[in-house]
Amino acid sequence: MAGYILRRLIQSALILLGVAFVTFFLLFVLPADPVRQIAGRSATAETVENIRQQLGLDKPFLVQFFRYLGGLVQGDLGRSYLQKSEVSLLIASRLPATLLLMVAAIFCELAIGLSMGITAALRRDRFTDQALMLTSFVTVSAPQFVVSLLMLYVFAVKLGWFPIGGYGTFRHLVLPAITLGILGSGWYSRMMRSSMIDVMRTDYIRTARAKGLTRARVVLGHALPNAILPIIAMIGIDIGVFMGGIVVVESVFGWPGIGQLAWQAIQRIDIPIIMGVTLVSAAAIVLGNLLADLIVPFIDPRIRLR
Amino acid sequence: MTSAIGVDAARPKGALARLLQRKLAVFGLILIAVVLAGAVFAPLLASFPPDMQNFDGLTIQGAPMPPGGAYPMGTDLLGRDLFSRILYGARTSLIIGVVANGLALLIGTLVGITAGYFRGWIGAVLMRFTDLMMAFPALLLAICLAAIFSPSLWIVALVIALVSWVQTARVIYTETTSLAERDFIAAERTLGAGTGRILFRHILPHLIPTIIVWGTLGISTTVLLEATLSFLGVGVQPPTPSWGNIIFENQTYFQSAPWLVFIPGAAIILLALAFNLVGDALRDVLDPTQRGRA
Numbered sequence: 001m002a003g004y005i006l007r008r009l010i011q012s013a014l015i016l017l018g019v020a021f022v023t024f025f026l027l028f029v030l031p032a033d034p035v036r037q038i039a040g041r042s043a044t045a046e047t048v049e050n051i052r053q054q055l056g057l058d059k060p061f062l063v064q065f066f067r068y069l070g071g072l073v074q075g076d077l078g079r080s081y082l083q084k085s086e087v088s089l090l091i092a093s094r095l096p097a098t099l100l101l102m103v104a105a106i107f108c109e110l111a112i113g114l115s116m117g118i119t120a121a122l123r124r125d126r127f128t129d130q131a132l133m134l135t136s137f138v139t140v141s142a143p144q145f146v147v148s149l150l151m152l153y154v155f156a157v158k159l160g161w162f163p164i165g166g167y168g169t170f171r172h173l174v175l176p177a178i179t180l181g182i183l184g185s186g187w188y189s190r191m192m193r194s195s196m197i198d199v200m201r202t203d204y205i206r207t208a209r210a211k212g213l214t215r216a217r218v219v220l221g222h223a224l225p226n227a228i229l230p231i232i233a234m235i236g237i238d239i240g241v242f243m244g245g246i247v248v249v250e251s252v253f254g255w256p257g258i259g260q261l262a263w264q265a266i267q268r269i270d271i272p273i274i275m276g277v278t279l280v281s282a283a284a285i286v287l288g289n290l291l292a293d294l295i296v297p298f299i300d301p302r303i304r305l306r
Numbered sequence: 307m308t309s310a311i312g313v314d315a316a317r318p319k320g321a322l323a324r325l326l327q328r329k330l331a332v333f334g335l336i337l338i339a340v341v342l343a344g345a346v347f348a349p350l351l352a353s354f355p356p357d358m359q360n361f362d363g364l365t366i367q368g369a370p371m372p373p374g375g376a377y378p379m380g381t382d383l384l385g386r387d388l389f390s391r392i393l394y395g396a397r398t399s400l401i402i403g404v405v406a407n408g409l410a411l412l413i414g415t416l417v418g419i420t421a422g423y424f425r426g427w428i429g430a431v432l433m434r435f436t437d438l439m440m441a442f443p444a445l446l447l448a449i450c451l452a453a454i455f456s457p458s459l460w461i462v463a464l465v466i467a468l469v470s471w472v473q474t475a476r477v478i479y480t481e482t483t484s485l486a487e488r489d490f491i492a493a494e495r496t497l498g499a500g501t502g503r504i505l506f507r508h509i510l511p512h513l514i515p516t517i518i519v520w521g522t523l524g525i526s527t528t529v530l531l532e533a534t535l536s537f538l539g540v541g542v543q544p545p546t547p548s549w550g551n552i553i554f555e556n557q558t559y560f561q562s563a564p565w566l567v568f569i570p571g572a573a574i575i576l577l578a579l580a581f582n583l584v585g586d587a588l589r590d591v592l593d594p595t596q597r598g599r600a
Contacts, residue, residue, distance in 0.1 A: 018438040023447075030454045134330065137586070141578035143530050145537045145553070146571035149560060153568075157561050244445050248534055262446060263538075266453045274450060281443035289441075 005294065012286045019282040020072065020275070024065050027271050034269045038081050055081070068275070077279070078272035080265075087276040091258055095280070097167060098250070098257030101180070102242050104173055106235060108181020109188055114231070116185060117192025121227075122219065124197060132189065139186035144179075144245055148252040151179045165254030176253040180245075184238065191234060196227040229299050236292025240285035324591045325584075334583030341577050345396040352390035357545050359385045370556070370563045380565050382556050388566065391547040392573055398548040399577060402463050402532040403525040409467035410528070411521050414474025419513070421475070422482025423505060436475050444469040448531060452540040462541050466531045474520050481516055485509050515592035522585035526578040533574045549574045 035052045036043075043051075052058045056067065071078060077087035120132040155175055156164045162175045199205060200223055208222045246259030254260075258277050265273035325331050344351060353376070354360060364385040365371060373380040379388035421432035451465045485491060486509065494504055535541030536550025544551050549570040556566035 015438050015441045018434075019441055022438065022442075026447075026451070030451070137330075137582050138575065138579055141526060141530070141582050142575045143533050143537070143550075143571075143578075145534060146567075146574060149553075149567050150571070153560065153564055240441075244443050247446055247449060248538070251538070263449070266450050266540075269454070278443060278446055278450075281446060282441045285443065286441050 001297075008290055008293070012290055015286055016279065016282055017069075020069070020279055021065065023275055023278050024068060025061070027274065028061050028064070034081055034271050037269045072279075077276040080273050081270045082268055083270070083273075087272045090261060090273065091276050091280055094256060094258045094261045097255060098246060098259065100173065101176055101246075101249075101255060101257060102239065104177035105180035105184065105242060106238060108177050109184035109238065110231075110235075112181050113185035113188025114192050114228070116189035118196055118219070118224070118227075120189065120193045121196035121200065129193075133193070136186040136189045139183055142183060144183055144248045145252055147183055148176070148179050148249060151175050152252070165252075167254070167256050176249055176255055179253075180242070180249060184241070187238075188231060188234065191231055192227065195230050196223060199223045199227040202226075232299055233292040233296050236288040236290070236295065239288030239291075243281040243284045243288075246281075321591050325587055328587045328591075330583045331587030334580040334587070337576055337580035338584065341396050341573075341580070342400065344393050345400050348390075348393040348397060352387070352393050354387040354390045356390045356394040356547050357386065358390075360387065361385065370559055370566060372563070373565055373569075379569050380563070382552065382566055383559055383563075388552070388569060391552055392549070392570060395547040395549045395552060395570065395573070396577075398459065398542055398546065399529050399532060399574070401459065402466065402542070402548075403529045403577075403581075405460075406463040406466035406470070406532070407521065407524040407528045409463065410471040410524060411474055411517060412471075413467065414471035414520075415478050415513070415517060417471070417475040418478025419482050419505060419509065422479040423486050423501075423509065425483070432475075433479060436472055436479070439469075439472045440476075442469070444472075445531070445534065448535060449538060449540055452535050457535075457541060457543060459542055459546065462532060462535060466528050466535075470524065470527055470531065474517075474524065477516060477520060478513060481513055482509060485512055519585055519589045519592060522581055522588055524585075526581035526585065529574065529578050529581070 035048055035055070035057060039048045039051050049058075056064060059067075068078065075088060077091070079085070080087055080090060083090065116132050116136065120129040123129045152164060152175065156162050162171050166172050205218060205223055208218045213221075246257060247263050248259070249255065250257045250259035251263050258280060261273060262277035264270075265277070348356075360377075360381065362376075362385075364381065370383055370385075371377055371381040373388075377387050377389065379392060382388055382391065417432050417436065421429040421436075423429075448465050448469045451468070452462060455461050455465075457465070491504060491508060494508055499508075532541055532548065533550035533553075536548045537554050539551070539554050542548040542551055544555055552570040553567050556563065560567050
């Protein structure tokens with residue numbers, strides 16, 4: 001077990017190193033000149049060259065990359081070109097908002113997705129089941145920004161129940177969390193449905209029924225705890241999915257997390273911030289996947305890791 | 307559409323018939339047919355050119371017109387007919403969907419089949435690179451690439467392809483590794499068949515059902531990705547209409563003229579839904595292990 005974890009950790013570190021290299025490379029070769037952005041339109045060629053030298057952007061690619069890596073291993077993500085601040089501090093100040101939204105969103109996804117999946121499984125092949133599965137298809141086919149705008153229009157503009165965006169109170173959190181919950185529920189409900197159907201076919205459920213237990217006890221006490229096992233591992237993967245979409249959701253809801261930070265940085269070609277957010281997101285994705293793999297043997301002792 | 311023909315070719319009879327028995331799949335096919343017809347016949351169906359700023363297309367206050375009258379879906383902030391823009395926008399979505407996804411499928415299949423057949427260091431390098439791509443926040447990468455290039459339709463398609471081939475590569479890899487160990491491949495090799503012949507004459511045909519399924523589901527993903535990039539203003543650039551950039555352009559009117567957001571929004575959802583429904587049904591129909599199950 002310890003050996004397995006160690007091996008996976010090393011693998012994860014290598015993957016992150018690869019992500020850093022590829023991102024750095026892409027930002028290096030792309031036809032965007034951050035120095036012009038910093039210097040402003042009226043800057044002379046001389047000023048531009050001076051800034052380039054100061055930032056070390058005149059150095060060859062590998063020199064720049066290894067200098068970045070040198071900082072990275074010490075937790076230094078460099079300085080933002082335009083906001084006069086350390087990238088690590090900028091990210092640290094934004095990360096709590098993103099994490100809060102993530103926890104709330106995943107909670108909503110589970111609440112909506114699992115109840116849909118269980119209901120569909122118990123009503124298998126009937127109208128309710130078909131309607132719920134069609135709904136789950138719609139949720140995975142809907143772009144985040146459309147549903148976000150729809151929720152804002154109905155619940156903020158028309159009904160005025162929630163603020164139109166922003167951050168700070170519980171009421172600000174509700175709409176983005178429920179929006180993400182609806183959007184992410186589709187995968188959970190489909191997984192939960194098929195897992196539940198498989199479990200309901202097993203011998204121990206037949207035994208439980210034969211003992212004369214009530215339907216509620218069979219479903220909640222016997223079937224659910226077993227059917228939910230594969231879902232728990234999905235949460236780890238879901239963290240990655242969440243991190244992939246934060247730019248859109250945070251910009252629509254005006255949520256001051258790292259997605260919004262990245263979006264602002266992309267528009268101004270503030271490369272150190274783009275690098276930093278990419279790495280933090282990639283780390284979250286890798287850790288989420290690792291968590292998904294590690295959690296399985298704990299909840300299902302039949303599976304052993306090698 | 308093409309997938310339906312492909313199914314027929316891969317398994318004469320049977321598959322297509324089974325597909326047509328599924329209500330949801332038929333619903334999806336009809337939706338796709340409607341969008342396709344709208345895109346192809348846009349010049350005939352649209353009452354106005356998509357870029358025409360109608361001088362009676364705005365209210366006296368200069369606001370967009372609500373749906374009704376000469377403008378069945380209303381007008382946008384420049385007084386252009388929304389219905390015409392939606393029709394021409396369907397072209398953008400379908401072109402990107404087919405081109406970007408076709409490219410992603412091509413890259414994914416090549417990477418997967420090569421890694422799966424050769425194993426060894428080529429396979430290891432390719433699959434580690436695929437792992438790396440899996441860890442990439444794909445949307446962030448796409449936004450970044452699209453923002454830095456000034457995007458044309460083709461650049462957007464290329465960017466989307468570059469971030470969406472990974473899933474296909476993994477699936478094709480897994481299937482190729484198991485195919486490569488089967489006896490008929492070993493026999494073929496003993497008979498002295500060249501690598502190219504084995505790969506393209508014997509392994510590839512077995513992968514076609516998988517490619518069809520992932521190709522169909524993938525169009526839905528690429529349509530969504532294009533819409534998202536265009537919504538952020540880094541995808542297809544106005545005045546070329548795309549369902550995503552119609553929303554991007556009219557966002558400021560979102561409270562007073564919600565149809566400008568929700569009509570293109572509904573179009574995106576329906577098209578993505580259609581490909582998801584058909585793809586999902588194809589998976590059941592083409593996968594022999596699923597046959598006979600509900």
